[in-house]
Amino acid sequence: MQVMVGAWSWLTDASHWSGQDGVWVRLGEHLYVSGVALVVAAGLALPLGLWLGHLGKGGALAVNVSNAGRAIPVFAVLALFMVSPLRSAGYLPTIVALVLFAVPPLLTNAYVGMREVDRSVVEAARGMGMSGGQLFGRVELPLAYPLVMTGLRAASVQVIATATIAAMVGQGGLGRIITAGFNTYDTPQVVAGAVLVAVLALLVEAALLLVDRLLGPRRPRPSRSPS
Known part of the structure; x- marks a missing residue:
């Protein structure tokens, strides 16, 4: 309980939010790295x-390969990039490592979402004379959209949480708050940094849910049976 009180005190101290090492600067760095990697x-x-x-071809192999990528430690990939010529390339090593981490859920959900579209609906659309492009854009993509968005939300949360590792190789982001707390044995600061990352991930997921509600394809409401 004392640690949580200390973390709250750290978060409510205005001096921790301003300046070059303040929360707002670290938040901007975190959003930049995570956003670029996700895009x-x-x-x-x-x-x-x-x-x-x-197409229904080659997807299983691609999904299995991407899933195997989940077993690759992101920090190990980042550390490898940091001893390569990319070390002087700013945030590029972190972005590359996060891209490798984000691809599996996005690729898997996109492929599975397309393959789980009801085949009878697809065949009916073909029977109506739809071309391959029309079938893709008007039938398959709207029906696969919910699973695609689920993959996007999962990837977003994972990337935001994992982007904290950039601080372990001297780069920016909210992880710098956590590592600074470790270096000074300031446990409340470590907890405060972790809370900031968790809140950011939840806010991004909520924003994506809102976008889904506002811009996603309309789903027909079940009709009420007459009483």
Whole structure:
């Protein structure tokens, strides 16, 4: 309980939120690294997963390979990049490591979502004379959308939580607050940093849920039977 009280005191101290090492600066760094990694991972994984799911060929191999990537320690990948020529490339090593971490859930959910579309609906659309592009855009993609969004939300939370490792190789982000607490044996600061990361992940997931509600394809409401 004393640690939680100390963490609350740290979070409510205005001096910890301002300055070059303040929370707002670290939050901006964290959002930048996580956002770029998610955009790149989505740009790579979603088109490939959706296309393979539409074709129904080669997807199982791609999904198995991407799932095998989950077993690769992200910190080990980051440490490897930091001893390579990429060390002087700013946040690039962290972004690459996070992209490798984010691709598996995005690719898997996109492929599975396309393959789980009811085949009878697909065949009916083909029977109506729809082309491959029309079938993909008007039938398969809207039906696969919920699972695709689930993968995006899962990847977002994982990337935001994992981006804290950037601090362990001297880069920015909210992880710097945690590592600074470890270096000074300040447990309340460590807890405060962890709380900030957790709150950020929850807020991003809530924002994606809101976007899903506002912009996602409308799902028909079940009709009420007449009484």
